Amino acid sequence: MFQLYQKRTFSSYMSDTIAFFRGYWKNFFGNYIVIAGGMIFVLCIFFFFIFRDMFSAMFSTENQGIGYDIGYYFSDNSGLFFALLAVAIILGLFLTIISMAYPIAYMQLMENTGKDKFTASEIFEQLKRYLPKLIKFALFSIGVMFPLITLAVVISAVLIIIVIGIFLLLLLIPVSMALYSQMLFFYLHDDLGLFESLRTALRMLFSKKNFWPIIGSTAATYFIISIIESAISMIPYLVIMIGIVLSANDETKGSNLTILMAGLYIVSIALSYIFYNVLMINQGLIFYSSKEQAEHTQAFSEIDLIGQNAE
Numbered sequence: 640m641f642q643l644y645q646k647r648t649f650s651s652y653m654s655d656t657i658a659f660f661r662g663y664w665k666n667f668f669g670n671y672i673v674i675a676g677g678m679i680f681v682l683c684i685f686f687f688f689i690f691r692d693m694f695s696a697m698f699s700t701e702n703q704g705i706g707y708d709i710g711y712y713f714s715d716n717s718g719l720f721f722a723l724l725a726v727a728i729i730l731g732l733f734l735t736i737i738s739m740a741y742p743i744a745y746m747q748l749m750e751n752t753g754k755d756k757f758t759a760s761e762i763f764e765q766l767k768r769y770l771p772k773l774i775k776f777a778l779f780s781i782g783v784m785f786p787l788i789t790l791a792v793v794i795s796a797v798l799i800i801i802v803i804g805i806f807l808l809l810l811l812i813p814v815s816m817a818l819y820s821q822m823l824f825f826y827l828h829d830d831l832g833l834f835e836s837l838r839t840a841l842r843m844l845f846s847k848k849n850f851w852p853i854i855g856s857t858a859a860t861y862f863i864i865s866i867i868e869s870a871i872s873m874i875p876y877l878v879i880m881i882g883i884v885l886s887a888n889d890e891t892k893g894s895n896l897t898i899l900m901a902g903l904y905i906v907s908i909a910l911s912y913i914f915y916n917v918l919m920i921n922q923g924l925i926f927y928s929s930k931e932q933a934e935h936t937q938a939f940s941e942i943d944l945i946g947q948n949a950e
Contacts, residue, residue, distance in 0.1 A: 643750055647928040652856035656921045666756045671741055671916060673759040674766070678734045679912055683905040685727040690904045736773050738912050739820070740766055742919035743827050746927070769827055776826060779833045780819075788815050813858040818844055820922035821929075828926070843929045853925050860921045864914045872907045 641659060645651075660667070744765035748757055788811075795811055798804030821840040825831050831839060844853060 640753065640755055641749065643746060643924075643927040644931040645928060646931050647852075647924060649852040649855045649859075652852065652921060652924055652928070653859060655924050656860065656917065659920055659924070660917065663755060667745060667916070668913065670745075670757065670759045670762050671913070674741065674763055675734060675737055675912070678730065678737070679909050682727060682730050682734060683909055685723055685730065686908055687902065687905045689723050689727065690900070732777065734912060735915075736777050737766065738915050739823055739919055740769050740773055740827065742916055742923055743824055744769065746920070746923045747828055772827060775833065776823060784819060784822075791815075810854070813854045813861065814844070816861065816918070817853050817857045817922065817925070820919060821926060824923065824926040843933075848932070849929060856921060856925065857918070860918050864917055868907065868910050868914060871910060872903060 641662060645655075647655060741762070744762050745757065748761060748765055749755055791811055792808070795804045795807040798807060818840055821843060822836045825839045826833060826836040829836075829839075843849060
């Protein structure tokens with residue numbers, strides 16, 4: 640059984656993330672596809688039509704070999720384009736929240752049941768219990784968290800003129816990810832209020848013992864995921880771009896390649912949602928480690944077990 644409550648360092652955050660997926664990847668991702676796969680498919684269909692038409696317009700050669708002005712494309716198809724885009728954004732936001740909550744539900748089921756394998760229905764029931772809070776969290780994110788993060792980005796950008804802003808901008812990415820994820824863990828797992836969850840996440844993140852291991856682990860995990868995603872999509876992308884250049888005067892081949900290019904983009908979108916689970920599991924290990932440091936949950940559990948065996 641995978642041990643959630645355990646004091647961890649930077650190296651153990653990374654090694655335990657790998658160990659988790661080595662042991663449970665089939666059950667974890669299999670159930671994720673069952674629960675979220677339909678939404679990912681619908682989202683990909685919306686983006687496919689958006690990207691396909693946009694790329695077709697960009698690389699059109701009808702105007703004596705000159706690409707069609709993309710500005711005319713938006714003005715000529717504004718109603719359909721923005722309707723598809725609005726639906727895709729709403730669905731994407733909802734899918735993002737579900738994707739963030741899924742690892743929390745999975746780990747909480749491991750904690751509560753003592754099992755390490757679950758059915759999709761068990762996880763879905765846990766997510767249904769989260770749903771009202773997830774809606775509140777989404778609204779809080781739009782109204783409070785996103786403006787705060789935007790303000791921090793603006794301040795860091797201004798400070799670039801004195802060099803320190805570059806460091807702050809680089810640091811802001813893992814800090815924002817960790818803070819946002821830990822707030823959601825505290826909100827769903829500990830049943831705290833929104834502002835109390837934010838305060839608790841801030842205290843945990845900016846403690847002397849935790850800050851650099853958490854930020855380092857978050858940054859390293861995000862970097863590894865980005866490298867893997869880029870490696871998967873970059874080679875097909877380069878092949879397609881070369882094909883577009885070589886088929887500049889061939890309308891049929893150009894049309895087929897723009898479809899392939901749109902398909903590549905939606906594959907990248909689907910992969911980003913799937914791989915985001917890896918980052919959230921890493922954040923879950925950070926959460927349970929900080930709980931162990933503060934509350935010694937595992938230590939007390941072992942003491943109780945020794946007492947029961949002695950009796």
